[in-house]
Structure formats: structure tokens, C-alpha cells
Amino acid sequence: LTRSVPGRGQNSMRCGQSSRRTHSRRSICGIQHVERAGNNLTLFDSLYFCIVTFSTVGFGDVTPKVWPSKLLVVIMICVALVVLPIQFEQLAYLWMERQKSGGNYSRHRAQTEKHVVLCVTSLKIDLLMDFLNEFYAHPRLQDYYVVILCPTEMDIQVRRVLQIPMWAQRVIYLQGSALKDQDLLRAKMDDAEACFILSSRYEVDRTAADHQTILRAWAVKDFAPKCPLYVQILKPENKFHVKFADHVVCEEEFKYAMLALNCICPATSTLITLLVHTSRSQSAPWEAFRQLAGTKQAVNRDGHQTHEQWQTMYGKCSGNEVYHIKMEDSTFFAEYEGKSFTYTSFHAHKKYGACLIAVKREENKNILLNPGPQFLMSSTDICFYINITKEENSAFIKQNEQSINSISNTMYHGASRLPVHSIIASMGTVAIDVQDTRCRPPTGPTLTLPPAGDKECRRSSIAPVLEVADVTSIQANELLSDQSEDETNPSDEESSSAMEYVKGYPPNSPYIGSSPTLCHLLRVKVTFCCLRLDKGCQHNYYQDAKAYGFRNKLIIVSAETAGNGLYNFIVPLRAYYRPKKELNPIVLLLDNPPNVQFLEAICWFPMVYYMVGCIDNLDDLLRCGVTFAANMVVVDKESTMSAEEDYMADAKTIVNVQTLFRLFSSLSIITELTHPANMRFMQFRAKDCYSLALSKLEKKEREKGSNLAFMFRQPFAAGRVFSISMLDTLLYQSFVKDYMISITRLLLGLDTTPGSGFLCAMKITEDDLWIRTYGRLYQKLCSSSGDIPIGIYRTETQKLTTSESQVSISIEDWEDAKDGKEHASYRTSHYHRNSTSSDQSDHPMLRRKSMQWAR
Numbered sequence: 001l002t003r004s005v006p007g008r009g010q011n012s013m014r015c016g017q018s019s020r021r022t023h024s025r026r027s028i029c030g031i032q033h034v035e036r037a038g039n040n041l042t043l044f045d046s047l048y049f050c051i052v053t054f055s056t057v058g059f060g061d062v063t064p065k066v067w068p069s070k071l072l073v074v075i076m077i078c079v080a081l082v083v084l085p086i087q088f089e090q091l092a093y094l095w096m097e098r099q100k101s102g103g104n105y106s107r108h109r110a111q112t113e114k115h116v117v118l119c120v121t122s123l124k125i126d127l128l129m130d131f132l133n134e135f136y137a138h139p140r141l142q143d144y145y146v147v148i149l150c151p152t153e154m155d156i157q158v159r160r161v162l163q164i165p166m167w168a169q170r171v172i173y174l175q176g177s178a179l180k181d182q183d184l185l186r187a188k189m190d191d192a193e194a195c196f197i198l199s200s201r202y203e204v205d206r207t208a209a210d211h212q213t214i215l216r217a218w219a220v221k222d223f224a225p226k227c228p229l230y231v232q233i234l235k236p237e238n239k240f241h242v243k244f245a246d247h248v249v250c251e252e253e254f255k256y257a258m259l260a261l262n263c264i265c266p267a268t269s270t271l272i273t274l275l276v277h278t279s280r281s282q283s284a285p286w287e288a289f290r291q292l293a294g295t296k297q298a299v300n301r302d303g304h305q306t307h308e309q310w311q312t313m314y315g316k317c318s319g320n321e322v323y324h325i326k327m328e329d330s331t332f333f334a335e336y337e338g339k340s341f342t343y344t345s346f347h348a349h350k351k352y353g354a355c356l357i358a359v360k361r362e363e364n365k366n367i368l369l370n371p372g373p374q375f376l377m378s379s380t381d382i383c384f385y386i387n388i389t390k391e392e393n394s395a396f397i398k399q400n401e402q403s404i405n406s407i408s409n410t411m412y413h414g415a416s417r418l419p420v421h422s423i424i425a426s427m428g429t430v431a432i433d434v435q436d437t438r439c440r441p442p443t444g445p446t447l448t449l450p451p452a453g454d455k456e457c458r459r460s461s462i463a464p465v466l467e468v469a470d471v472t473s474i475q476a477n478e479l480l481s482d483q484s485e486d487e488t489n490p491s492d493e494e495s496s497s498a499m500e501y502v503k504g505y506p507p508n509s510p511y512i513g514s515s516p517t518l519c520h521l522l523r524v525k526v527t528f529c530c531l532r533l534d535k536g537c538q539h540n541y542y543q544d545a546k547a548y549g550f551r552n553k554l555i556i557v558s559a560e561t562a563g564n565g566l567y568n569f570i571v572p573l574r575a576y577y578r579p580k581k582e583l584n585p586i587v588l589l590l591d592n593p594p595n596v597q598f599l600e601a602i603c604w605f606p607m608v609y610y611m612v613g614c615i616d617n618l619d620d621l622l623r624c625g626v627t628f629a630a631n632m633v634v635v636d637k638e639s640t641m642s643a644e645e646d647y648m649a650d651a652k653t654i655v656n657v658q659t660l661f662r663l664f665s666s667l668s669i670i671t672e673l674t675h676p677a678n679m680r681f682m683q684f685r686a687k688d689c690y691s692l693a694l695s696k697l698e699k700k701e702r703e704k705g706s707n708l709a710f711m712f713r714q715p716f717a718a719g720r721v722f723s724i725s726m727l728d729t730l731l732y733q734s735f736v737k738d739y740m741i742s743i744t745r746l747l748l749g750l751d752t753t754p755g756s757g758f759l760c761a762m763k764i765t766e767d768d769l770w771i772r773t774y775g776r777l778y779q780k781l782c783s784s785s786g787d788i789p790i791g792i793y794r795t796e797t798q799k800l801t802t803s804e805s806q807v808s809i810s811i812e813d814w815e816d817a818k819d820g821k822e823h824a825s826y827r828t829s830h831y832h833r834n835s836t837s838s839d840q841s842d843h844p845m846l847r848r849k850s851m852q853w854a855r
Contacts, residue, residue: 054080105147105172110188115145116735117192119178119216121200121209123150125157126675126725131196132167134729137278138736147187148173178216181223190224194735198232201251201725202649202674206638210238217242230731237511237564247734247741252565255672255724256635257748260572262670263555263584263631265761266793267719269670272747274318275386276730276740277708311697311712316388318711322357322743323390328379332356332391339467342373346465346782350775354391355790358384358743358756367739369746369757372786373466384743386790462776463783501606503576510564510601515751518576520583525603528596533587533609534623545587545625550607553630555584558615560637562594567601569633572749574605577758587624589613591637615656618663626664634660636672636724650678658684669720676723682715719793761793 029046041049041062049062053073064070105115118131128148135141154162154173162171176183178197189195197216203209210233217231221244229245239250261268327333332354336344345356358369362380385391502523505516529537536543545554555573559566570586588594588610602608613620615634626632634657636650650673657671661683671682680698685691691714698709708726715721734740745751747759764771771777774792781787 050076053077054084105174105186105188107188107191109145110191113145114143114193115147115188115191117187117189117195118146118148119195119197119220120148120150121203121212122152123148123154123158124202125155125161126677127198127728128158128161130725130728131732132171134278134732135735136170141736144170144193146171147192149176149178149183149187151175151177179219184220184223189220189227192224192227194228194230195220195224196230196232196731198728198731199234199251201234204638206234207238210234214238214241217245221245230734232728232731235564236514236568239511240513243513247731247738249727249731249741251724251727252563253568253750254727254730254744254748255722256565256567256569257572257750258722259557259633259635259670259672260569261748261759262719262722263633263668264573264578265759267717268748268759269722270717270719271791272744273722273726274708274711275320275322276727276733276744277318278321278729278733314712314717318708319388320386321390322384322386322737322740324382324384324737324739325391327377327381327383330383330391332385333377333383334379336377337379339377340373341371341375341377342782342786342788343465343467344377345370345788346778348385349778353387355386355788356383357386357788357790358746360384360739366753366756367742367746368753368755369743370786370788371755371757373468373782375755376468384739462780465779465782501580506571506601506604508601508604510567510598514567515745517571517749517752519571519574520576520578520580520606521574521604522606528599528603531599531603531609532611533625534611534613544623545585545628548585550585550625550628552582552584554587554625554628555631555633556587556589556624556626556629557633557635558589559635560591562588562590562592562598562610564598567598568750570602570605570608574608575749575758577760583607584630585609587611587629589615589620589624616659621660626660626667629667631668631670632660632664634669634671636674647675647678649674650681654678654681657682671715671721673721673723674725676710676726679710679713679716679721679723682713682721 045062052059052062053076064073109115116135120127132146135144135146148171150173153175158173162168162173174183174187176186178184184190197213197220199206199213200209213231213233217229220227220229228247229242230247231242231245232249232251233239233242234251236250236253239248239253242248258269258272325333327337332348332352333344333356336347341356341359348354348356358367359371359375359377360367360382361378362382367384368375500523501520503518504521506519506521527537527539529535530539533545533548534543542548557566557569566588573584573586583606585607586605586609588608590610590612591614593612594610602610611620611624613624615621634653636653653671653673657669658681660667660669673679673682680695694712694714697712710716713721730740730744742751746753746756749758752758771780774789778789781789
């Protein structure tokens with residue numbers, strides 16, 4: 001069944017054999033030539049002497065007689081001691097690799113050992129290392145073997161990595177096709193614990209790449225029906241072909257939804273990326289960073305020294321992940337049986353620092369993000385929480401609960417004296433929380449300072465979180481009721497515009513398999529001619545964005561084509577829970593005109609337009625309203641994803657974004673790149689000492705084997721740059737955490753479950769500084785609106801309109817700001833932009849949302 005395929009391995013073997021033959025010829029001929037002055041050896045005697053000498057037998061019957069031949073023998077022996085072992089080692093390795101590539105994974109090993117199969121079109125070193133690092137990051141997978149089934153021969157870089165003993169003992173490379181039963185039998189697919197089928201995203205024709213993935217999935221399902229399938233699909237319209245798979249990740253669905261949320265919830269891409277990575281609490285020691293910066297203090301963008309510590313906190317909090325546990329088996333949550341979800345989340349976070357964000361009933365398959373204070377916890381519920389480690393590995397035990405209580409009380413109700421720059425007491429801060437959409441106070445939630453005559457003497461009080469919600473204060477859950485408006489007395493203009501919108505499900509979906517989402521829709525669909533922004537028609541004469549006079553700032557999307565995935569960019573921005581008066585106009589800047597099917601799908605959404613143009617054309621940018629935009633999203637173009645030289649696929653995108661960055665400094669630019677390694681070129685400054693220090697820090701992290709060495713790059717930490725390959729780990733992690741895809745889809749708004757929440761952001765204003773700490777914010781949100789905070793994105797205005805930003809995941813309150821520590825999970829530096837503040841400062845700070853950030 002095996003066959004020999006000529007390739008690099010055989011060429012290397014021929015080269016090694018040729019090298020050894022050349023060395024032997026020179027030795028034999030050299031001895032014969034030099035010994036003519038002595039014994040006058042024949043050619044056969046010279047051959048006999050060389051074999052006996054190199055084999056270390058040394059009979060002594062033939063010996064050199066003259067000193068030149070003796071010197072030649074010494075040189076030959078020294079060369080042979082160095083060259084021959086290396087040549088023999090390479091020969092043995094190449095023979096073993098050829099045996100494995102054309103051999104079998106033995107049936108005995110398959111039945112006595114656990115293994116998974118990885119099916120790919122072509123294996124790149126980045127994909128291989130991402131898979132291995134994430135797969136083997138889990139302790140219970142250390143004894144698993146990985147069998148790679150690939151139709152092409154492995155390249156030099158992959159071969160070099162698989163020579164490392166750590167991987168050589170665990171990874172088996174088989175050259176073959178998943179469409180052949182013989183090759184599936186060689187990989188023992190029917191005994192595998194799982195099969196991962198990945199698409200080749202660097203293909204120019206991504207639809208053809210999906211077709212290959214679909215055929216592989218069908219072939220594996222036909223050969224091994226009981227083998228769990230983990231499939232990666234690129235195009236959303238092809239997803240329904242692999243609906244039978246146990247877990248499916250559609251790249252374009254996640255990509256566009258994440259880019260959309262980045263516009264209204266800053267750094268959503270960073271938040272999700274770190275949550276789905278097993279980052280092992282990446283460390284960025286402050287002392288090391290100071291040494292790298294060449295000073296005892298960090299260097300900011302102005303070249304001045306500053307006492308910031310965001311790298312340390314950012315690296316520590318990056319270890320937060322999503323875990324699950326049954327409530328009756330939990331130390332964190334068991335004592336709150338019969339209590340409300342909000343009460344459980346608040347007190348579990350207060351005692352243990354674990355942030356409860358979701359729950360699943362035993363009889364229900366759906367996961368609910370923050371079902372709200374009216375949801376009472378049961379002992380059989382599955383609790384999903386964010387924490388630095390899972391409960392089973394934590395140091396908390398029940399015997400210490402009393403001491404933990406006293407510590408936590410000190411955290412929440414300690415001294416009120418705090419410096420100005422505490423975790424919350426800073427304008428521009430963003431806190432992340434989860435809220436139930438059904439829990440809506442009549443007047444709307446707010447962080448406004450409660451009236452108190454002696455507020456100078458004591459800290460303002462916050463209402464306690466109730467064990468069971470007061471049903472009189474909770475409105476009925478009417479899905480089609482207007483829950484997005486915070487206004488009590490809207491103006492006539494707002495009322496007239498609101499009358500044009502209705503809530504419903506989009507009547508036209510661009511592809512089969514899209515999840516229905518309740519959205520703001522127009523009562524009457526827009527004609528196709530009115531969707532064109534830059535050309536007038538018989539209904540209006542507007543020819544640019546300025547003529548429309550939009551009240552809110554624009555969101556511009558630059559893409560090559562109007563693919564079906566772009567539909568998932570619009571839906572989260574028009575979801576029913578977004579306040580109507582905060583809907584941003586969306587302008588699609590497309591290289592190619594959209595087709596009729598796409599226009600039919602978007603014509604029901606309010607304030608969605610398109611125009612044909614290029615991002616590198618200044619006239620097109622001005623016409624689409626770049627000067628009135630809050631965010632500019634630059635999507636990676638499919639035609640540039642493949643390049644002759646690795647990592648050059650992003651060259652045009654990076655240069656175009658750098659041009660935008662210099663021309664429109666106040667514009668928030670969100671960029672998608674093909675290769676994460678190219679993030680270092682975003683907002684590039686050749687003489688920036690701070691960026692150079694971070695570059696050295698990244699190299700240090702890479703040397704340590706970090707899964708996310710680029711996480712300390714400022715554009716990534718600020719959510720300004722994203723690469724879809726960073727979400728590959730979502731599929732790999734689903735092997736251990738089968739709920740991760742569902743939770744991520746709920747966070748991104750790709751799926752909606754009745755009674756479940758969603759992700760939003762809110763801004764901290766000067767009037768909200770009385771809240772002071774993250775713990776008090778947690779209590780305030782839980783008691784007033786039922787929100788569950790999950791992180792913070794912080795901005796600090798500095799000189800020359802620069803700012804430092806950070807995002808925090810489930811920050812623990814024991815790190816008080818008065819100790820000089822920053823409470824943040826992620827933080828970076830980028831240009832300060834006023835474009836987002838004007839839209840949000842006029843609205844109440846606390847909106848009715850299920851997962852909400854504070855900004």
C-alpha cells in the first residue's frame with residue numbers, strides 16, 4: 001500500500017551518499033598517491049587500508065611508511081570523526097521519516113494509546129506550532145499523540161521542528177489523502193479520539209479550499225462515523241455542508257462579528273483572543289521591561305520617563321480563561337443554591353475573584369449569558385466563570401471561607417482614601433459587565449452619585465445585591481418590546497426617526513445557515529439605487545457622506561468584495577438591544593460592486609450604504625466620509641493572502657493603513673492582517689524608544705515559548721489590529737472545553753438565546769468617579785441593573801494627544817489602586833481619539849445590556 005514519492009528527502013539522501021563517496025574516493029586515491037614513495041600500494045590495498053582504519057579495527061598489516069602519508073591519515077581520521085556521525089545520523093533520520101510518511105500508525109498503538117488526527121491541505125510551521133502549543137497546553141492531553149495526514153511532503157521548517165525530541169516523540173507525519181480509505185486506515189482514524197480538519201486560508205480561491213475541506217469531512221465521517229469531527233470552514237455559505245460535525249468554526253462569521261464589535265466595544269478582538277488562548281499567564285516582568293527600555297523607568301512616546309506597570313498586570317491577567325463546574329460540586333458557588341444569578345456572581349467574585357458569566361440548566365442545552373436576578377440557581381446547573389485558573393486547581397478551600405470573608409470585606413469596604421488615578425477613578429475608563437435584558441428599572445440604570453449630605457466625610461453607599469430579585473422592579477420580558485431606548489422623553493426628530501424602525505428578523509439572509517437575530521429594521525426596504533452613497537438617484541441627490549448630515553459618526557468598512565460574511569458585520573451593529581439613537585451609519589467601501597443577492601439582504605437595515613472605491617484613493621476616502629468617521633475597518637483582501645515570500649501578503653494593507661494613520665490621526669483604524677507577526681508594523685515609528693523596548697520584550701517572550709508573543713504589542717492590546725489565525729485555538733480548545741464555541745458566538749452576537757445577554761460598552765464620565773474601585777462598580781451594576789462586569793478598557797490622556805489604553809478581564813479587587821497598581825487585563829498606547837466620545841457622552845453611562853463594558 002505504500003509508495004515512494006521523490007522529493008526533498010530523497011534528494012537530501014542522495015546528497016549525503018554523494019558526500020560520503022567523494023570523501024572515500026579522495027582518501028583511497030590520496031593514500032595510493034602518497035605511498036608511491038614508500039610501499040607503492042595498489043588501489044585495492046589503499047581501499048583495504050581506509051576501510052580498516054575508518055572502522056577502527058586497525059589490523060596493522062598495512063601501514064603508511066612515509067611522513068606525508070602519515071599526516072594525510074591523521075587528517076582523514078579527524079575529518080571522519082566529525083563528518084561521518086553527522087552523515088549517518090541524517091541518513092537514519094531520513095530513513096525513519098520516509099518509513100513514517102509511507103508507513104502506518106500501528107493498530108497496537110492505536111488501541112493502547114490515545115491519538116488525534118490533523119488533516120490539512122498543506123502544513124505551515126505557524127499552523128503546526130499553534131496547534132501543538134494549544135493542544136498540549138492542557139495537562140490531561142500530555143499522553144496523546146498527534147497524527148498529521150497531509151497530501152504534500154513536509155517542508156524544511158516543519159521537518160526541523162519535528163526533529164526536536166519533545167515533538168519527535170509525540171507527532172507522527174503521514175503523507176496521504178483523507179479521501180483515500182487506505183490512508184485513513186494507516187492513520188487509524190476509526191480509533192482516533194478526534195479529527196481536526198483545517199482549511200487552507202492562504203489559497204486565492206477560498207471557496208475551492210472549502211470544497212476540499214467539505215470532501216475531507218465527508219470522507220472521514222463515512223470511514224469513521226463515531227470519530228468526533230472538528231471542522232474549520234472559511235465561507236459561511238459552505239457551513240451547512242458540514243453541519244453534522246461536532247464542532248464547526250466559520251472563519252468569516254467570527255471575523256466580521258469581531259470587527260463590528262471592535263467599533264462599539266473597544267478591544268473586543270483582544271478580549272476574545274486572550275480568553276480562547278491557553279496563555280499560561282504570560283509574564284512581562286516590570287524590571288525586565290525597564291532593563292529593555294534602557295532606563296529604570298519606562299519610556300513613553302514623548303521620550304520621557306513614566307512609572308507605568310501595565311505590562312506586568314496585562315501579562316498576569318491574560319491568563320484568565322473560561323471554565324465550567326457543576327454547582328453542587330463547586331466551592332465557589334454551591335452555597336448560593338436558590339439565590340439569584342446576580343447575587344451568586346457578585347458574592348463569588350467578592351470572595352474568590354471568580355466572575356460567573358453564564359449558566360446552563362441540566363435539562364436545557366442552551367447556555368445563558370447572565371440570565372439576570374430573576375434566575376434562581378439550582379444545584380444541577382453548570383456554571384461558567386472567568387478565572388485565572390479552574391476551581392479544582394485554586395488554593396481556596398471551604399475551611400478558609402471565614403478568613404476569606406473578612407479579607408473580601410476589607411476589599412470592598414476599606415478606607416475610602418484613594419489616589420486620583422485608581423482603577424475606576426479615571427475618565428475614559430471602560431468596565432465590562434453582563435446584564436439581563438429583562439431586568440430594567442423604569443428610570444434606567446445610572447451611576448449617578450446618590451444624594452448624601454456628608455459625602456465629604458464618608459464613601460457614598462451602594463445598594464446591596466438582593467438574594468432574590470424584587471419582582472415589582474422587574475419588567476416583563478417582551479422580546480419584541482422596545483428595550484433599546486434609554487430616553488424617556490425623546491425629541492420630535494428622534495420620535496419621527498424611531499417610527500421608521502421596527503424590530504424583527506431580517507427577511508432575507510444571504511446564505512443558508514445564518515442564525516436569526518432580532519434587529520432594527522426599516523418598515524419599507526430601501527431601493528437599490530438609494531443604497532449607493534456616492535451617486536444620486538431619483539429619490540435623493542446626495543453624492544457624498546457629508547450631504548446626508550448624519551447625526552452619529554460613521555463606521556467605514558474597506559473590503560475587496562461584498563461577501564456573505566460581511567452580513568455578519570452589519571447584524572451586531574443593528575441588533576435590537578442597541579439604542580436606536582446610537583446606531584452609527586455603516587458605509588461599505590468595496591473594490592468590486594456587490595451582487596443583487598447581497599443588496600437584497602442589506603436593504604432592510606437602516607443607514608447602511610455602499611460605494612465602489614479603493615482605500616488607497618484619497619478622493620474615495622473623502623467621498624465616503626472618512627473625516628466624519630468614528631472607526632475605519634480595513635479587511636484583509638483575499639487576492640493578497642498568498643504571496644511568493646512569506647509574510648508579504650500584508651504589505652499593501654500595512655502601507656495603506658499607515659497612510660491613513662498619518663493623514664487622519666484622529667481616526668480609529670481597525671485592521672485585519674493575514675499574519676500576526678506583521679502586527680509590529682502597525683503604527684510603525686522607527687525612532688520610538690517605547691516601541692523598540694516592547695519589540696525586545698516580544699523577542700524575550702518568544703524565546704520563552706510564549707503562545708502569544710505579540711500580545712504586548714500596543715496595537716494588538718488596544719484592539720486596533722487582528723488576525724483571524726489567532727482564533728484557530730478556539731477550535732483546538734473545544735476538544736477540552738466543548739462549550740467555548742457556543743460562548744464565543746453568544747459574546748459576539750452570532751447566536752441569540754431567549755433570556756441570554758450580549759456584549760456592550762459604556763463610558764465612565766467625570767460624574768461617575770465616586771464609584772472609585774472595580775469592586776464597588778461590580779456591586780453597583782449588580783444591584784442597580786443586573787449587569788456582570790467582566791473587564792476594563794482604560795484610556796489615559798497624555799501630552800501631544802497620545803493615550804495609553806488597557807483592557808482588563810475579571811480584575812480582582814485585592815489589587816487596590818492605592819498600592820500603585822493598575823487594575824487591567826490589557827493595556828497599550830495609541831493615539832487619543834475624540835471621535836468616540838462625542839457619540840456616547842450624551843447618553844446615560846449605564847445602558848441596558850447583557851454584557852457591558854465601561855469605557
